[in-house]
Amino acid sequence: MPSALEDPVAHLWRGTVALRIVTLLFALGAVVIHRTGYERPWLAWLAVAVMAAWSAFTIRAYSRESGRRPWVVVADLVVTCGLMSLSPLILTDEQFLLNVPLVTTIWACGPAVAAGALGGQVAGAASGFVVGFFTYLNRGLVGVDLVRDVVLLTGAGFVIGMASSTARRTSVRLAQALRTEAATAERERLARSIHDGVLQVLARVRKRGLELGGEAAELAELAGEQEIALRSLVAAAPSESTLDGDADLRPGLQLLVSPKVQVSTPATQVMLPAGTAHELIAVVREALSNVDKHAGPGARAWVLLEDLGDEVVLSVRDDGPGIAEGRLASAEAEGRMGVAQSIRGRVESLRGTLELQTGPGEGTEWEVRVYR
Structure with missing residues (x-):
């Protein structure tokens, strides 16, 4: 330097x-x-x-x-x-x-x-x-x-x-710009190497497995999931904090992409304090974990990030069976604190608002609003 x-x-x-x-x-x-x-x-x-x-x-x-x-x-x-x-x-x-x-x-x-x-x-x-x-x-x-x-x-x-x-x-x-430039160049180099090697192999395995069927089809599905995850990892921008300790929320969300999860973010950076960004990503991870556990094997989820200037809106929606009335209260009474602590508690610590929309057969949607 x-x-x-x-x-x-x-x-x-x-x-x-x-x-x-x-x-x-x-x-x-x-x-x-x-x-x-x-x-x-x-x-x-x-x-x-x-x-x-x-x-x-x-x-x-x-x-x-x-x-x-x-x-x-x-x-x-x-x-x-x-x-x-x-x-x-x-x-x-x-x-x-x-x-x-x-x-x-x-x-x-x-x-x-x-x-x-x-x-x-x-x-x-x-x-x-x-x-x-x-x-x-x-x-x-x-x-x-x-x-x-x-x-x-x-x-x-x-x-x-x-x-x-x-x-x-x-x-x-200037030092941050130089580090970002170096990280971007290295990521692009790795992306070319991965695309020419690992991703092509995974794509070939997925295609051939689907052709063979049976147990090979299961391997093909796993290969497809890893291919999507690897592509998301390579495509995600490096997480770089600013001088004021802010970080872009988008890269952490983009890493959550999978065959069952779609993530939509703005084209421009969504800057928040690094701690706030980390907590919001943890909220989304917990919501997606609940989808995986309770919404059924075929359920899909969508993550949407919106930057409204004075506030950031983050929603997680799935097409599962929804949450029955009183289910969250009974789960909390039984000591299962996933929603109470990992989701609601984090949002409250950020002084944000949390809204749940759900019903039998209607899926579930969490909407988090954090004010700047």
Whole structure:
């Protein structure tokens, strides 16, 4: 997998490193220019030395993926605000009146950029606001310049954070697309191989068995069932979850196709939370199991999936003898909880609705509605 997928915001960290170097040089130039007017020049040079040492540490940390840790960014914010707080001891009252830059100058923007690259827009904006707030504490006065600095710091952290979040989401989606493409290519390769081999053999066995009759006909029927099941398995799309944890409901239903079960689904994806999709497939499996157990050997079943936008409707219908009135209640009283737990209980857990239509000689139809 490309390294860009492993570290999708590496370019932002390289920008952070470059910014740290440029702003350090700017801070050094500001101290050189104003050194003669400082109240404590030695403290200004000490602050610059600490800034240089801390810049070297953060540059090394931010240049490696292992060094991009929350504690490093938090420490960066603490050190920056601490060095900024030395300004009242370094600058004279006259320099404050003349709006001479604080000792950290624009070097203080580093934590906001780093926090945005690591934690997203909220972390970046919060870090920028903290730096701006400390600028106010050291200036002591609210003016146009101070408000501008706070807005720029907060906005820069927010924008970098948004770019970081977008890059990570894009990277995950690209990785999913690559996995889906690889899975599709492999499935198509297997489908060609299976079609040229196994499916042709099963079709031949089914045809020859029906010609021979007797016990061979039973084998032919089994071969036909396996042929249909295998074709459904090969044709089913791969189950791929999205970044939000949604999954397409159709592939799991398509695997239920058999000589006695037909499945109809929309041509487009029917996306639901992966857990919801899993539970709905389990409901259909239980309903089909009941058809196999109670509707008779010749009964057929139909599964229909409908996507109505704000809700998903899933129905399972059979042409069996139907369910006699009171039969479900008596089965539940006898301790047979298939319908009560496997069907009704699952639908209730999904906060959906379940409707049963049945009667003697009318077959049975379960209709499940799950709201988005």
